[in-house]
Amino acid sequence: MSYHRLEIKDLTVSYKRVPAVHHVSLELRCGSCVGLLGPNGAGKTSLFKALVGLVPLETGSMSFHGYSKSLAASEIAYLPQRTTVDWDFPITVRGMVEMGRYQVLGWRKRFREDDRRAVDQALEAMELEDLGHRQISALSGGQQQRAFLARALAQEAHVFLLDEPFSGLDKPAQDLLAGAIRRLANAGNLLVVSHHDLRTVRDLFDQVIFLNGELVAFGDTGLVFTAENIQKTFQTHIFSGSAHEPDLAV
Amino acid sequence: MSLTWLFEPFRHEFMQRALFGCALIGFTNGALSAFIVIRRLALMADAMAHSLLPGVAVALLLFGLAPGTLFVGALVAALLVAFGTQIISNSSRIKEDTALGLLFACSFSLGLVLISFSRLSVNVSDYLFGNILGLGDADLWSIYLISLIVLPMLVALERPLLLTVFEPSVAATQGVPVKTLKYLLMGLLVLSMISSLQAVGVILALGMLIAPAATIYLLSDSFTSMFWMGGILGCVGSCTGLLISFWLNLPSGPCIVLVLGLIFLLAYLFSPKYGIVTKLLRPHHLHEASLARWKRRDRAQM
Numbered sequence: 001m002s003y004h005r006l007e008i009k010d011l012t013v014s015y016k017r018v019p020a021v022h023h024v025s026l027e028l029r030c031g032s033c034v035g036l037l038g039p040n041g042a043g044k045t046s047l048f049k050a051l052v053g054l055v056p057l058e059t060g061s062m063s064f065h066g067y068s069k070s071l072a073a074s075e076i077a078y079l080p081q082r083t084t085v086d087w088d089f090p091i092t093v094r095g096m097v098e099m100g101r102y103q104v105l106g107w108r109k110r111f112r113e114d115d116r117r118a119v120d121q122a123l124e125a126m127e128l129e130d131l132g133h134r135q136i137s138a139l140s141g142g143q144q145q146r147a148f149l150a151r152a153l154a155q156e157a158h159v160f161l162l163d164e165p166f167s168g169l170d171k172p173a174q175d176l177l178a179g180a181i182r183r184l185a186n187a188g189n190l191l192v193v194s195h196h197d198l199r200t201v202r203d204l205f206d207q208v209i210f211l212n213g214e215l216v217a218f219g220d221t222g223l224v225f226t227a228e229n230i231q232k233t234f235q236t237h238i239f240s241g242s243a244h245e246p247d248l249a250v
Numbered sequence: 251m252s253l254t255w256l257f258e259p260f261r262h263e264f265m266q267r268a269l270f271g272c273a274l275i276g277f278t279n280g281a282l283s284a285f286i287v288i289r290r291l292a293l294m295a296d297a298m299a300h301s302l303l304p305g306v307a308v309a310l311l312l313f314g315l316a317p318g319t320l321f322v323g324a325l326v327a328a329l330l331v332a333f334g335t336q337i338i339s340n341s342s343r344i345k346e347d348t349a350l351g352l353l354f355a356c357s358f359s360l361g362l363v364l365i366s367f368s369r370l371s372v373n374v375s376d377y378l379f380g381n382i383l384g385l386g387d388a389d390l391w392s393i394y395l396i397s398l399i400v401l402p403m404l405v406a407l408e409r410p411l412l413l414t415v416f417e418p419s420v421a422a423t424q425g426v427p428v429k430t431l432k433y434l435l436m437g438l439l440v441l442s443m444i445s446s447l448q449a450v451g452v453i454l455a456l457g458m459l460i461a462p463a464a465t466i467y468l469l470s471d472s473f474t475s476m477f478w479m480g481g482i483l484g485c486v487g488s489c490t491g492l493l494i495s496f497w498l499n500l501p502s503g504p505c506i507v508l509v510l511g512l513i514f515l516l517a518y519l520f521s522p523k524y525g526i527v528t529k530l531l532r533p534h535h536l537h538e539a540s541l542a543r544w545k546r547r548d549r550a551q552m
Contacts, residue, residue: 052423078423085417089288090473099413102424107410135471155424 004030004065006051006159006190011060013043013050019058020046022214028192028207030158033185035205035221036194039234042212044194048161052078064159074103076159077152082144082168087137093147094132097122100154122153126180142173146180153184160184162193166200178204201225259496268382271393272488272506275446278397279455280462280484281404282442284476285435287463288415293347295459297354299443299452301331303361311364321392321444328440331357380451380503382492389448396445400438404477407431412473449488450503457507458484465514468521487513 006028013021021043028034036044049055051062053073061068064075077100100122101115123129126146131139139147145165152160162181166174178200185191185206192209195201201208201221208225210216210233217229259265286295305327306320313319331353338349385393404411413421414431422428439459446455462480470476491506498505519527 049419054419054422073423073425076423078420080417080419084419086288089416090467090471090476091416092471095472096416099416099424102409102413102421102426105409107407 004158004188004190006030006062006064008051008062009060011047011050011062012058013046013055014058015046015055020213021050021211023059024211024215025060026209026215026218028190030190031185031188032206033181033191033193033204035201035208036192036211037198037201037208037230037233038194038211038216042233044211045163047211048078048163048192048194051161052076054078074155075157076161077155077157079145079148079152079160079162079165081163082141082148082165085136087144089136091136092132093128093134093136093139093150094119094123096136096147097132097150097154100151103155118154118156122150125153125183126150127176140173142169142177145169145177149180149184157189159190160192162191164194164196166193167196174200198230255497259493264383264385265492265496267385267390268492268502269489271382271385271390271449272492273485274393274397275442275449276458276462276484276486276488276506277481278400278442278484279446279458280487281401281477281481282438283459283461283463283484284466284473284480285404285411285415285463286439286459287467287476288473289435291439292456292460294350295439295443296456297350298328298331298440299455301354301357302327302444302447302452304357304364305330305361307361307364311367324444324447325440327357327361328443329437332436332440378451378453379501380447380449380454382449382502385448393445393448396441400442401481403434403438407434408474408477411435450506454503454507457510458488461507461510461514462487465510465517468514468517468524471523483513484510 006026008024008026008028011021011024012019024047036047038044046055050057097119098111098115101111101118105111105115120129123132126149128143128146128150131143136144136147145162148165149160149162165177165181169177181191181193181204193205195204202225205221207219208221209218210224210229212233216233217224259269286292302324305323305325307323308327309319309323331350334353335346335350338344338353339346410421410426411431413424413426414428418428418432443452443455443459446458449455450458462484463476465483466476466479470479487510488506491509492502494500494509495502495505517525519525522528
């Protein structure tokens with residue numbers, strides 16, 4: 001059976017010739033929620049940035065539904081860590097979600113009824129419809145994260161790359177966000193979520209990717225989320241270029 | 251009591267010209283200021299303003315005093331400093347702010363030295379503090395043309411510019427040409443700076459480029475209103491400052507900036523949402539529902 005999927009083949013990303021992600025190959029099914037696990041500096045953000053074209057690929061390729069990635073750019077949405085945004089920006093929640101319509105509208109098309117409906121639906125799906133008029137700093141952390149998701153929904157994205165969405169959220173906010181992510185996956189979207197808290201992995205993700213420069217393991221959570229893989233990913237050093245590991249270069 | 255003093259400024263041609271120039275410059279700079287404030291380019295803009303001097307000086311030495319040559323000279327100098335900053339910060343461990351500070355100080359000094367060499371009697375203080383009462387036809391034309399370039403550009407590109415200033419990396423994934431837009435914004439900044447040279451001079455130009463949007467930022471949560479209201483505020487504030495300077499016989503540039511600064515101060519103190527006095531006067535129970543509950547409980551206990 002051929003399902004909708006995101007295929008990554010032999011992907012390497014490097015900064016000034018120092019590789020951050022090495023020869024990673026993955027095949028991710030739409031409709032699932034995938035956790036991306038690894039220590040700091042493991043290349044989680046680099047992998048995301050490569051997938052959306054923010055950093056060039058050193059080697060490898062990717063395709064979505066069998067098309068090369070550039071054809072499907074609007075279907076992949078990148079949700080950066082919350083700290084990268086200036087929350088004092090003079091914009092309302094609704095205004096931020098409306099930004100998701102850029103690919104449809106370009107710089108000159110008028111904002112129409114269709115766009116308004118897409119924004120309404122996105123806000124509703126993320127349970128933010130009552131907060132649309134608020135300035136974005138007047139949201140809690142979890143609401144801010146869901147506002148990012150709403151923006152990606154308004155973009156009509158199919159693949160959502162979430163960078164550390166759960167960090168800094170309290171338990172109720174985590175649950176709300178987890179529910180929203182689960183609903184998106186059940187609706188047929190692919191969600192890749194970089195994540196730190198190993199205790200919640202089993203509840204959140206259908207599949208996990210263990211990354212530490214190289215791909216350590218990938219597969220269904222029940223099979224792959226084992227003490228051995230965790231140990232391998234978080235505690236052993238894996239070569240990631242001489243600049244990262246001066247001892248090995250000698 | 252006769253009110254002739256009130257209408258006096260409108261009778262002089264030099265004041266009519268000055269008011270026209272002020273209105274245009276005020277609006278253009280005010281609208282642009284939304285981007286300067288949000289992108290935190292205030293110090294960058296200041297440095298750019300100072301770095302225009304050597305360009306002006308070289309243009310004077312080579313071609314004499316003509317608005318066209320001054321304009322080109324200033325533009326070239328500003329672009330050189332802007333690109334020089336990028337080159338130094340990209341190719342060494344020196345950070346952007348350091349590179350810019352260094353280049354603009356050198357550039358400004360070079361300008362002063364060049365001017366001292368020139369035999370022409372150039373009035374440096376005009377350059378530093380502006381002389382809007384001496385606007386010639388060519389000056390008015392260049393102000394008019396610059397507004398005609400800057401404003402439509404900003405209006406047409408508002409949407410991608412907004413995405414870029416909000417979160418450049420997400421904007422890039424959405425297909426916004428982020429780098430091009432950043433350079434474009436720099437270019438527009440230089441242009442409108444040049445147009446405000448005549449009015450308030452390099453040092454005070456910064457006030458017109460920051461005060462309007464900074465004021466609106468305290469009053470509104472909408473970027474679009476920061477843009478348009480910033481323009482209107484810049485326009486009205488500049489003209490008011492100019493008129494006050496006429497009535498009270500004070501220098502015009504400082505008056506314009508002081509009026510804008512005063513309006514900012516009012517917003518800082520009394521803005522309904524973000525003013526510091528307003529915040530102090532607000533009841534401590536922000537949450538109305540909880541306040542009501544407390545009151546009910548008080549009554550029940552009594």
